[in-house]
Amino acid sequence: MASVTFDHVTKKFGDVVALNDLNIKVEDREFLVLVGPSGCGKTTALRCLAGLEEVTSGRILIGDQVVNDIPPKDRDIAMVFQSYALYPHMTVFDNMAFGLKLRKFPKDEIKRRVEEAAQILGIETLLKRKPRELSGGQRQRVAVGRAIVREPKVFLFDEPLSNLDAKLRVQTRAEISKLHQRLQTTFIYVTHDQVEAMTMATRIAVMNKGILQQLDTPQNLYDKPANLFVAGFIGSPAMNFFSARLRKEQGELIIDTGDFAVKIPAEKRDLYAPYVDRQVIFGIRPEDIHNPTFAPPGIHAAPVESKVDVIELMGNEIFLYMVSGKNNYVARVDPRTRFKIGDTVQLVFNMDNFHLFNPAADSENPPAIR
Amino acid sequence: MGFANPAVNARRILGSIPTYLILTIGLLLAVIPFLLIFITALKSPAELGNAFALPQQFHWENFQRAWTQARFGTYFKSSLIVTLSVVGISCLLSLLTGYAFGQLRFPLKNSIFLLFLIGLMVPTEAYIIPLYYSLRAVHLTDTYWALILPQIGMSVCFGSFWMRGFFSGIPRDLVDASRVDGCNDWQTFWHVMIPMVLPGLWTMAVLFFIWTWNDFLLALVMITREGLRTLPLGLAMFQGRYTTDYTLTAAGATIVALPTLLFYVLFQRQFIRGVTAGAIKG
Numbered sequence: 001m002a003s004v005t006f007d008h009v010t011k012k013f014g015d016v017v018a019l020n021d022l023n024i025k026v027e028d029r030e031f032l033v034l035v036g037p038s039g040c041g042k043t044t045a046l047r048c049l050a051g052l053e054e055v056t057s058g059r060i061l062i063g064d065q066v067v068n069d070i071p072p073k074d075r076d077i078a079m080v081f082q083s084y085a086l087y088p089h090m091t092v093f094d095n096m097a098f099g100l101k102l103r104k105f106p107k108d109e110i111k112r113r114v115e116e117a118a119q120i121l122g123i124e125t126l127l128k129r130k131p132r133e134l135s136g137g138q139r140q141r142v143a144v145g146r147a148i149v150r151e152p153k154v155f156l157f158d159e160p161l162s163n164l165d166a167k168l169r170v171q172t173r174a175e176i177s178k179l180h181q182r183l184q185t186t187f188i189y190v191t192h193d194q195v196e197a198m199t200m201a202t203r204i205a206v207m208n209k210g211i212l213q214q215l216d217t218p219q220n221l222y223d224k225p226a227n228l229f230v231a232g233f234i235g236s237p238a239m240n241f242f243s244a245r246l247r248k249e250q251g252e253l254i255i256d257t258g259d260f261a262v263k264i265p266a267e268k269r270d271l272y273a274p275y276v277d278r279q280v281i282f283g284i285r286p287e288d289i290h291n292p293t294f295a296p297p298g299i300h301a302a303p304v305e306s307k308v309d310v311i312e313l314m315g316n317e318i319f320l321y322m323v324s325g326k327n328n329y330v331a332r333v334d335p336r337t338r339f340k341i342g343d344t345v346q347l348v349f350n351m352d353n354f355h356l357f358n359p360a361a362d363s364e365n366p367p368a369i370r
Numbered sequence: 371m372g373f374a375n376p377a378v379n380a381r382r383i384l385g386s387i388p389t390y391l392i393l394t395i396g397l398l399l400a401v402i403p404f405l406l407i408f409i410t411a412l413k414s415p416a417e418l419g420n421a422f423a424l425p426q427q428f429h430w431e432n433f434q435r436a437w438t439q440a441r442f443g444t445y446f447k448s449s450l451i452v453t454l455s456v457v458g459i460s461c462l463l464s465l466l467t468g469y470a471f472g473q474l475r476f477p478l479k480n481s482i483f484l485l486f487l488i489g490l491m492v493p494t495e496a497y498i499i500p501l502y503y504s505l506r507a508v509h510l511t512d513t514y515w516a517l518i519l520p521q522i523g524m525s526v527c528f529g530s531f532w533m534r535g536f537f538s539g540i541p542r543d544l545v546d547a548s549r550v551d552g553c554n555d556w557q558t559f560w561h562v563m564i565p566m567v568l569p570g571l572w573t574m575a576v577l578f579f580i581w582t583w584n585d586f587l588l589a590l591v592m593i594t595r596e597g598l599r600t601l602p603l604g605l606a607m608f609q610g611r612y613t614t615d616y617t618l619t620a621a622g623a624t625i626v627a628l629p630t631l632l633f634y635v636l637f638q639r640q641f642i643r644g645v646t647a648g649a650i651k652g
Contacts, residue, residue, distance in 0.1 A: 082543070
């Protein structure tokens with residue numbers, strides 16, 4: 001068990017900056033998920049921590065020890081790879097025992113640990129098989145088992161679920177969460193899937209282009225995204241964004257997209273007042289757009305008229321793809337909604353949960369106005 | 371299958387006839403010369419008239435005469451010494467060069483690899499004479515070294531090329547996994563990579579064995595002492611001296627061919643696995 005610290009870590013491959021001044025402190029026993037689109041540097045960060053890549057500058061610490069110059073085998077970490085990376089010529093038992101054998105553990109201790117791990121993972125009956133005789137899900141378990149038997153200070157997972165089918169992925173997700181509770185060890189988990197990140201993590205580090213965008217709890221990332229990238233990345237379907245102008249009219253603050261205008265509730269006026277007559281990006285999540293008939297009571301509802309373009313029935317909810325002038329957006333509405341494609345209907349935006357971003361501060365990735 | 375339509379079955383059998391026909395012709399073309407030589411080796415000189423006729427009595431003593439009287443026993447020993455040295459050393463070196471070219475990153479890697487390829491492309495005939503003078507200058511002609519060293523050189527050119535393919539096919543994750551598991555470079559090589567390239571190694575060993583065992587030109591140029599002659603050279607020289615004794619020549623030829631045949635049959639499975647490695651997903 002140990003904390004992990006990335007201290008001003010930069011990693012360059014030639015001219016490409018894969019990690020740009022990364023600072024993360026992972027607490028002991030924390031389940032930290034690194035999430036971001038492909039090429040964002042999350043896997044590079046994990047590989048640097050594992051010792052499979054050398055950092056260009058900065059320090060990585062496991063506990064209080066700087067590990068920059070320590071080889072992978074001496075870092076007391078275990079890693080589960082996306083491809084599972086099982087040794088094809090070894091049995092399941094030998095795959096799991098390999099790390100212990102190299103460390104010259106006594107035979108009965110190896111046997112005890114492998115059998116215990118196999119039992120936790122439900123693979124006791126597979127110990128004599130070779131990896132090629134296993135299904136994808138079973139291989140994945142063996143890969144996890146190989147990490148467990150080592151009883152390392154830190155577990156690293158590199159997209160371990162992406163090769164599983166959808167159903168197995170959901171199941172294994174829950175199992176890894178359970179494993180974390182059981183082992184009470186630091187987990188660092190890399191994924192591009194924000195659902196995995198949201199469901200498993202104690203905290204999430206959202207990355208893009210080698211830069212840490214935000215490090216926070218799943219709920220805070222969802223409620224208070226720091227910038228446009230995080231706002232768009234966390235949540236599915238993604239947050240809707242509209243280019244807009246703030247205007248002041250008879251004491252009210254209005255967000256005007258050109259196609260529709262919505263009022264900012266009184267208690268938020270002070271926050272946004274300095275941005276009057278300036279360009280902003282207005283963001284609202286699909287789940288905060290309602291069919292007025294089923295809108296929750298007591299919200300600050302702002303009516304918006306738009307045309308229904310596509311309807312997706314999900315059973316427990318309906319996704320409406322709406323067009324309002326030059327703007328498109330998605331609404332996630334009550335399943336009892338009965339709209340038809342082509343109808344012009346009125347929806348309401350819940351103005352208690354909206355976000356404004358300031359493109360003047362950073363045109364590529366505008367920060368949220370707080 | 372049991373419920374298949376008889377007409378469909380008949381058509382399938384008919385359709386496979388040409389395949390079997392061609393295979394049978396190929397088989398006969400390959401096997402008949404060997405059989406004829408083997409039969410000839412068992413005949414008495416008087417029975418040589420009809421090559422296809424079986425001998426009235428099997429003259430096994432022809433082999434014994436070839437072994438002792440025609441000194442095929444000595445040649446066999448030379449061949450064995452040369453071949454086993456070449457196969458052993460070449461396999462070891464090719465494993466190392468294949469690992470280097472397939473797994474490591476180092477300056478001038480591609481240029482150096484190109485040099486190995488050139489070694490693979492230039493025929494022996496092109497450099498055999500200068501090689502002779504070079505070896506004579508260091509007093510190595512008429513020794514086993516004159517056969518072993520050049521043959522290793524040629525084999526390693528091919529071996530590097532061959533093993534590089536197998537080593538570069540090892541997934542990067544596996545190497546990383548072994549490092550995290552606790553391997554140093556040597557342990558990764560030994561515990562993870564060697565078992566994975568084993569099919570390729572076996573195939574290469576079989577090829578090296580066949581090439582070295584059958585090599586004639588190098589032995590012809592480098593060796594003059596009869597005691598050092600290898601089997602193919604011995605056979606050729608023997609033919610020159612005893613042109614009339616075809617039964618003895620045939621017995622000698624059988625002795626030359628038998629070990630490669632046995633070696634191949636023994637390692638056939640590994641050989642085919644190596645040749646087809648990568649063709650189907652493991």
